[in-house]
Amino acid sequence: MQGKNIQSRKWLHLLLNEAGIGLIFVVLCGLFAAFVPNFASLNNISNIFTQISINTVISTGMTFVILLGGIDLSVGSVLSLCTILAGMTITNKALPFPFALVGAVGASILCGMICGFFNGFVAEKWKVHSFVVTLGMLNIARGAALQISGSRTIFSFPAAFNAFGTMAVGGVPVIFVMAVTGVSLGHFVLKKTVFGRMIYAIGNNEEAVRLCGHNTRKYKISAFVLCGACVGVAAVMYMLRLNIASPILGAGFELSAIAAVVIGGTSMSGGKGSLVGTLIGAAIIGVLNNGLLLIGMKDFARQMVTGLIIVAAVVLDTYRVRLSRLFS
Amino acid sequence: MDKIASPRLLQIDNVTKTFPGVKALLSVNLEVRRGSVHALLGENGAGKSTLVKIVGGGYLPDPGGSMTFDGAPYAPSSPYDAIIAGVRVVHQELNLLPYLSVAENIFLDSLPRRGPFVDYRKLYSETGLLLSRVGLDLNPASPVELLSVAQMQLVEIAKAISTSCKLLILDEPTASLSSRDAERLFGIVRALRDQGLTTIYISHHLKEIYEIADCLSILRNGEMVTTRPVSGTSIPQIVSAMVGRQLDSEYPVGKTPASRETIMEVRNLRFDGNKYPVSFSLKKGEILGIAGLIGSKRTETVRAIFGADRKKSGEVFIGGKKVDIRSPADAVEAGLSLLTEDRKGQGLVLDMTLANNVTLAAPDKVSRAGVIDMKAERLSARRLSAELDIKTPSVDQLVRNLSGGNQQKVVLAKWLFKDANILIFDEPTRGIDVGAKYEIYLLLWTLLEKGKGILIVSSDLNELMGICHRILVFSDGKITADLERGDFDQERILSYAYQNYID
Ligand SMILES: Nc1ncnc2c1ncn2[C@@H]1O[C@H](COP(=O)(O)OP(=O)(O)OP(=O)(O)O)[C@@H](O)[C@H]1O
Ligand SMILES: [Mg+2]
Numbered sequence: 001m002q003g004k005n006i007q008s009r010k011w012l013h014l015l016l017n018e019a020g021i022g023l024i025f026v027v028l029c030g031l032f033a034a035f036v037p038n039f040a041s042l043n044n045i046s047n048i049f050t051q052i053s054i055n056t057v058i059s060t061g062m063t064f065v066i067l068l069g070g071i072d073l074s075v076g077s078v079l080s081l082c083t084i085l086a087g088m089t090i091t092n093k094a095l096p097f098p099f100a101l102v103g104a105v106g107a108s109i110l111c112g113m114i115c116g117f118f119n120g121f122v123a124e125k126w127k128v129h130s131f132v133v134t135l136g137m138l139n140i141a142r143g144a145a146l147q148i149s150g151s152r153t154i155f156s157f158p159a160a161f162n163a164f165g166t167m168a169v170g171g172v173p174v175i176f177v178m179a180v181t182g183v184s185l186g187h188f189v190l191k192k193t194v195f196g197r198m199i200y201a202i203g204n205n206e207e208a209v210r211l212c213g214h215n216t217r218k219y220k221i222s223a224f225v226l227c228g229a230c231v232g233v234a235a236v237m238y239m240l241r242l243n244i245a246s247p248i249l250g251a252g253f254e255l256s257a258i259a260a261v262v263i264g265g266t267s268m269s270g271g272k273g274s275l276v277g278t279l280i281g282a283a284i285i286g287v288l289n290n291g292l293l294l295i296g297m298k299d300f301a302r303q304m305v306t307g308l309i310i311v312a313a314v315v316l317d318t319y320r321v322r323l324s325r326l327f328s
Numbered sequence: 329m330d331k332i333a334s335p336r337l338l339q340i341d342n343v344t345k346t347f348p349g350v351k352a353l354l355s356v357n358l359e360v361r362r363g364s365v366h367a368l369l370g371e372n373g374a375g376k377s378t379l380v381k382i383v384g385g386g387y388l389p390d391p392g393g394s395m396t397f398d399g400a401p402y403a404p405s406s407p408y409d410a411i412i413a414g415v416r417v418v419h420q421e422l423n424l425l426p427y428l429s430v431a432e433n434i435f436l437d438s439l440p441r442r443g444p445f446v447d448y449r450k451l452y453s454e455t456g457l458l459l460s461r462v463g464l465d466l467n468p469a470s471p472v473e474l475l476s477v478a479q480m481q482l483v484e485i486a487k488a489i490s491t492s493c494k495l496l497i498l499d500e501p502t503a504s505l506s507s508r509d510a511e512r513l514f515g516i517v518r519a520l521r522d523q524g525l526t527t528i529y530i531s532h533h534l535k536e537i538y539e540i541a542d543c544l545s546i547l548r549n550g551e552m553v554t555t556r557p558v559s560g561t562s563i564p565q566i567v568s569a570m571v572g573r574q575l576d577s578e579y580p581v582g583k584t585p586a587s588r589e590t591i592m593e594v595r596n597l598r599f600d601g602n603k604y605p606v607s608f609s610l611k612k613g614e615i616l617g618i619a620g621l622i623g624s625k626r627t628e629t630v631r632a633i634f635g636a637d638r639k640k641s642g643e644v645f646i647g648g649k650k651v652d653i654r655s656p657a658d659a660v661e662a663g664l665s666l667l668t669e670d671r672k673g674q675g676l677v678l679d680m681t682l683a684n685n686v687t688l689a690a691p692d693k694v695s696r697a698g699v700i701d702m703k704a705e706r707l708s709a710r711r712l713s714a715e716l717d718i719k720t721p722s723v724d725q726l727v728r729n730l731s732g733g734n735q736q737k738v739v740l741a742k743w744l745f746k747d748a749n750i751l752i753f754d755e756p757t758r759g760i761d762v763g764a765k766y767e768i769y770l771l772l773w774t775l776l777e778k779g780k781g782i783l784i785v786s787s788d789l790n791e792l793m794g795i796c797h798r799i800l801v802f803s804d805g806k807i808t809a810d811l812e813r814g815d816f817d818q819e820r821i822l823s824y825a826y827q828n829y830i831d
């Protein structure tokens with residue numbers, strides 16, 4: 001009994017300390033499960049997994065950028081541009097399916113990386129804040145997507161492609177598996193590699209890192225390229241899930257991604273945060289959207305409540321430290 | 329005549345302070361007499377800054393202790409409370425706002441106004457007066473960002489004396505000051521004492537204590553060891569109370585001569601703001617010192633060599649070969665390293681662990697294929713912590729939580745871990761205690777045996793004379809003397825340091 005008590009205290013302490021926002025997530029899920037029929041059904045959980053996958057992958061890239069004290073507002077329209085390029089490749093009748101598939105995925109990721117490079121390069125070379133550069137890219141990519149596609153939506157992808165998107169392994173949707181793989185890889189990079197270490201260090205004190213003889217510019221541009229690559233992957237996932245490519249999709253994606261990162265505890269001024277937090281942040285947004293919809297809340301009201309809860313979650317998080325002291 | 333009734337201005341009873349894993353203060357008692365200058369001494373990490381932060385309202389002590397100030401119970405819960413009560417603290421770490429002007433920083437909480445507007449004319453003229461009091465020749469409107477560490481330190485002092493208070497606390501104010509500026513500070517402190525002000529003074533320069541302090545207290549590992557009058561106490565007595573053992577001399581003896589081989593040569597280096605080209609050479613196995621007054625462009629020179637700031641022209645030869653250094657990355661590639669004077673702003677990543685900071689300049693040494701071997705990293709950090717005697721509960725401690733002197737040792741550890749061939753140190757022992765300094769000097773000598781060359785900028789002339797083979801004297805950006813060890817002489821070096829200002 002005593003031992004168990006200590007154990008659970010330790011867990012609580014860990015939860016508060018390491019994943020304070022995780023507690024909020026658990027509480028939220030508990031509330032919905034208790035009061036909303038169907039919320040906890042396998043089917044609905046699988047739905048939530050699918051719904052948060054794309055945002056999770058974009059947020060993963062966004063986390064790298066925000067850890068450096070930057071921001072990427074262009075992810076939504078770049079994602080749209082990526083789907084157009086990938087959609088045109090995969091529906092190209094001249095290419096046999098395997099080539100078309102590889103080409104489409106490659107085109108999407110490459111497109112994302114090029115946009116990311118542009119963002120990073122301009123921001124670094126001319127010392128313009130990424131807020132401004134990516135705001136420009138938001139328009140550039142959107143315009144390019146409309147131009148290239150002739151403002152038309154692309155669909156009728158190969159059946160095998162669409163079928164893959166609906167697959168599930170052991171009840172878990174395949175695109176969620178992709179998302180979790182992405183986050184795990186990102187987590188490994190951030191926590192275990194020299195690259196990740198430099199991201200944190202630069203986010204905290206760029207001058208100190210520069211004076212150590214590291215090329216900080218290289219790392220900063222790489223973070224934007226990585227964010228672009230994530231967007232490219234997210235674009236393919238979008239096509240897998242909804243089976244369309246369109247020049248008008250993705251509006252507002254940047255805000256969901258930024259929200260996920262910030263709810264997850266990553267500091268907007270850089271240097272502090274983790275992908276575990278980001279994953280939980282994305283999950284909170286997903287659960288909210290899903291649960292409120294199940295309650296039957298209308299669009300506008302849902303948006304308001306989601307906004308309120310996001311603010312509340314972040315405010316609550318500031319009490320986390322005090323709470324955790326209470327339990328230690 | 330009330331004062332006589334209570335000679336104690338501040339009384340600390342039984343104050344304890346614990347941080348996770350660290351007992352910083354253990355039932356400390358202290359009495360500070362009204363109108364005295366009270367020195368607070370102790371090794372790095374002894375708890376000096378923690379104690380004055382408690383008095384200044386920066387930290388809350390653990391429950392159980394108590395304080396009285398000016399005859400009333402005193403328990404400040406914020407720096408604001410302390411200021412209201414009449415306590416002013418100049419902290420060890422500089423706390424100026426970099427993008428505001430010198431004047432705005434000094435009068436931040438009491439800007440002179442005319443109606444709703446700031447009265448800039450009055451602000452600047454009052455600042456001008458204060459600056460001349462601390463001996464700073466600066467435009468009050470210039471942003472703090474552009475100042476050197478020593479200048480910032482003087483601005484902090486000017487800020488502290490800008491309003492009247494009852495107790496002034498100075499935490500290592502002279503760590504980065506030259507002796508001339510330190511003398512001026514002593515003058516100010518003495519004058520304030522004569523007006524009845526009480527001062528608590530922390531320093532690792534023990535000789536200073538005899539110049540200004542009446543009483544001294546010594547902390548060791550968080551415990552108050554002794555409080556006694558300064559007169560009748562000798563430096564060896566102080567040192568042995570501080571570190572718990574005898575220290576025979578300040579500087580190690582048994583120097584090997586430098587080799588004849590030149591390891592680095594600088595020719596006609598020019599950079600922004602310097603009228604004179606700089607040329608000198610550094611030999612293998614040599615410690616070359618750079619002496620000079622504050623603002624004599626010593627820091628600027630080494631930064632230009634290292635590529636930290638742009639240089640206009642000039643050549644650097646390493647091992648006889650010309651190298652083109654345009655950035656710190658180029659410099660490190662060429663085998664150079666630079667320890668900067670501003671540890672907080674340019675040396676450390678405060679929110680990362682000690683181990684992370686130690687490997688920051690050479691992460692590749694503890695990683696394979698870009699993946700860090702955390703175990704190897706901790707081991708290296710532990711080895712260097714032991715070598716430099718860094719006081720910390722573990723190498724996973726955030727550097728922010730270390731004491732000032734121990735933070736400085738972390739910066740040193742970082743560059744020792746990098747193990748470059750040519751080491752440039754700008755104020756390497758800033759804030760480090762006497763015992764640890766000795767160990768560091770010994771370490772430098774072992775580096776020399778490995779064939780490295782060391783260039784040291786220091787405001788502590790005794791330190792330079794104690795450890796260098798050769799000293800270059802800078803005067804307003806010009807090298808006015810190149811002295812061999814046999815010719816070292818304080819008066820002489822100082823006169824060379826002034827030379828170019830007089831002409
Ligand atoms: N915020 C903190 N969190 C954890 N430990 C701390 C914190 N501040 C200080 N310490 C620890 O308390 C001890 C005393 O530190 P303090 O800064 O008072 O030393 P100091 O005597 O001022 O040393 P120095 O001469 O190096 O400035 C040190 O071991 C330090 O690591
Ligand atoms: Mg201190």
